[in-house]
Amino acid sequence: xxxxxxxxxxxxxxxxxxxxxxxxxxxxxxxxxxxxxxxxxxxxxxxxxxxxxxxxxxxxxxxxxxxxxxxxxxxxxxxxxxxxxxxxxxxxxxxxxxxxxxxxxxxxxxxxxxxxxxxxxxxxxxxxxxxxxxxxxxxxxxxxxxxxxxxxxxxxxxxxxxxxxxxxxxxxxxxxxxxxxxxxxxxxxxxxxxxxxxxxxxxxxxxxxxxxxxxxxxxxxxxxxxxxxxxxxxxxxxxxxxxxxxxxxxxxxxxxxxxxxxxxxxxxxxxxxxxxxxxxxxxxxxxxxxxxxxxxxxxxxxxxxxxxxxxxxxxxxxxxxxxxxxxxxxxxxxxxxxxxxxxxxxxxxxxxxxxxxxxxxxxxxxxxxxxxxxxxxxxxxxxxxxxxxxxxxxxxxxxxxxxxxxxxxxxxxxxxxxxxxxxxxxxxxxxxxxxxxxxxxxxxxx
Numbered sequence: 001x002x003x004x005x006x007x008x009x010x011x012x013x014x015x016x017x018x019x020x021x022x023x024x025x026x027x028x029x030x031x032x033x034x035x036x037x038x039x040x041x042x043x044x045x046x047x048x049x050x051x052x053x054x055x056x057x058x059x060x061x062x063x064x065x066x067x068x069x070x071x072x073x074x075x076x077x078x079x080x081x082x083x084x085x086x087x088x089x090x091x092x093x094x095x096x097x098x099x100x101x102x103x104x105x106x107x108x109x110x111x112x113x114x115x116x117x118x119x120x121x122x123x124x125x126x127x128x129x130x131x132x133x134x135x136x137x138x139x140x141x142x143x144x145x146x147x148x149x150x151x152x153x154x155x156x157x158x159x160x161x162x163x164x165x166x167x168x169x170x171x172x173x174x175x176x177x178x179x180x181x182x183x184x185x186x187x188x189x190x191x192x193x194x195x196x197x198x199x200x201x202x203x204x205x206x207x208x209x210x211x212x213x214x215x216x217x218x219x220x221x222x223x224x225x226x227x228x229x230x231x232x233x234x235x236x237x238x239x240x241x242x243x244x245x246x247x248x249x250x251x252x253x254x255x256x257x258x259x260x261x262x263x264x265x266x267x268x269x270x271x272x273x274x275x276x277x278x279x280x281x282x283x284x285x286x287x288x289x290x291x292x293x294x295x296x297x298x299x300x301x302x303x304x305x306x307x308x309x310x311x312x313x314x315x316x317x318x319x320x321x322x323x324x325x326x327x328x329x330x331x332x333x334x335x336x337x338x339x340x341x342x343x344x345x346x347x348x349x350x351x352x353x354x355x356x357x358x359x360x361x362x363x364x365x366x367x368x369x370x371x372x373x374x375x376x377x378x379x380x381x382x383x384x385x386x387x388x389x390x391x392x393x394x395x396x397x398x399x400x401x402x403x404x405x406x407x408x409x410x411x412x413x414x415x416x417x418x419x420x421x422x423x424x425x426x427x428x429x430x431x432x433x434x435x436x437x438x439x440x441x442x443x444x445x446x
Contacts, residue, residue, distance in 0.1 A: 070439045074446045078380065078431035079394065082422045085376045085415075089369035091307060092413040095299035095319070095346060097360045099292035103267050105274070106285055109260045111135035113280045120274040124265040124291065131276055133261040141257075149247045156240045163233040170226040177222050181215035188212045263288075270294045272358075297356050299328060299346035299364060305337050306411075310368050311344060317366035319346075321355065328364060369410075375418040379411055380430035385437065388416065392442055394427040401429055401442040 111133030118130045191208040194200045265271075274289035282288070299319065303311060315330040327349040334343040346364060356362070382391060388408035392401040406421030422428065429442075436442065 070436065070441070071443045071445055072436075074398075074444050076431070077429050077444070079427050080378050080380070080430045082418060082424055082426045082428060083376050084373065084424050086371050087374040087376060087410065087415055087417050088371050088412060089367070089410060090317075090412055091303070091311075091366045091368055093301045093303060093364050093366065095301040095362050095364045097297045097356050097358055097362065098300050099270075099272075099294070099358050100296035100298045100347070101293040102272075103269070103291045104287065105130075105263075105266075105289045105291065106287055107133075107263070107282045108284065109133060109135060109138065109257055110282055110284050111138075111261055113276055113278055113282060116276050116278060118265075118271055118274065120271060120289070122271050123294075124268065124271050126265055126268045128265045130263045130265055130271070130274075133263070133282060135258075135261055138258050138261065145247070145251045149244070149251050152240065152244045152247055156237070156244060159233070159237055159240060163237060166229060166233065167226075170222065170229070174219065174222045174226065177215065177219045181212075181219050184208075184212045184215040265291060267291055267293075292358060294358075296351075297348075297358060298331070299362065301344055301346065301364065302341040303344055305340050305342060307368075308333075308335060308337075308342055311366070315366055315368070317346065317364055319348075320363045320365075326350075330366065368412075374409070375422065375424065377416045377418055377422075377428060378430055379414055379416050381432040382428075382430050383408075383411070383416060385433035391422070392429040392433070392436070393422070394429070394444070398427070398446070399444055401444060403440050 112135075113131055114134045115132045116130075117132075118124055118128070124130065188208040188211070191200060191205050195202065195205045269291040270293075272290050272292050273287075276288060311330060311333055313330055313333055317328050317330070318325045319328050328346040329349055330344055331347040332345040334345075336342060346366075388406070388411075390403055390405050393404045394401045404421055407419045409417035409419045411417060
């Protein structure tokens, strides 16, 4: 190898001093055999640049040839034109007829159903027996209250008898004492006259005065004792009478609970949602049905929360019943939102006929404002997806649809009022945008 010869030559120069002399003959090496070969880096760089230019051209051509935007089928789209027309500021809704007046039936006592006397859907009169329950515990309570009430009445009677006997005894003793007092007074008066004539001694007169004073004291003491005893017995009698009145109230309550085991209709009407079976166990407060007034009905409808600020009590409307229209008015608005909807109640302006039955569905039209000219779009699925903030507008050739910001105003079940962003004749996709919410452009494949 050339490198090896070169190394050997150097080694010989170091080991042989003669070779270092000026006239010495140079040693033979393999250095002359090495050859410089030109590199190909420039050619490789040119080839890489050419390849990159070719790939860029192909990519640009592919981008130009590719469809722009999300590819959709024309048959999947519903397209409508923006039109100038008359906006009808009303609201069409589906309402359900319900009884205007209803009385809910709940059980006030628990027990076992022994008899059922009415059927669901039948007409019942006020006070008509619907069903009967059995509750042995209530019957035992009634017997216990009746016995207690009877015992207290007997005690009151005994107290009154004792009171009368005691009063009679006091009166008898008082009469005897008063008679004795009268006799003593007469005797003392005679003794005073005799003492003035010195027919009796002063000692006899003093004894007569003492007897009179003692008789007066005995009468006064008997009266005091009688009044005190009378007051005590009157208080005891009053308390017992109050206790008996309380027992009577409790007895009436127990009687009412026992009577409630036989359930009667509180009002006349149609029995609804009434499904009882003999042998069924009922608990207190359980809903067993209701009684509806069949003569009067109201309409109940669920409305989208968008209209909450525009619906108020007193709004007028009409209801279509076959080939007739009946006037209605919004009577109650319930603002609680549930599943994006709220409830309203409509009442008929005039007495409706029997052609409307509870549970029947009717088409109602509520007037919200006066009609007027406007740019219009049909109310369709797209409004739910975008909230009316943007739409897809077709190009004149119909091959693409671009996203465009718009502003809408009022809307009803059929129309949407366009305030800005669209012009008359623009074609707009009005079908659902659920699959295009993050897309700016649609490529329509016809």
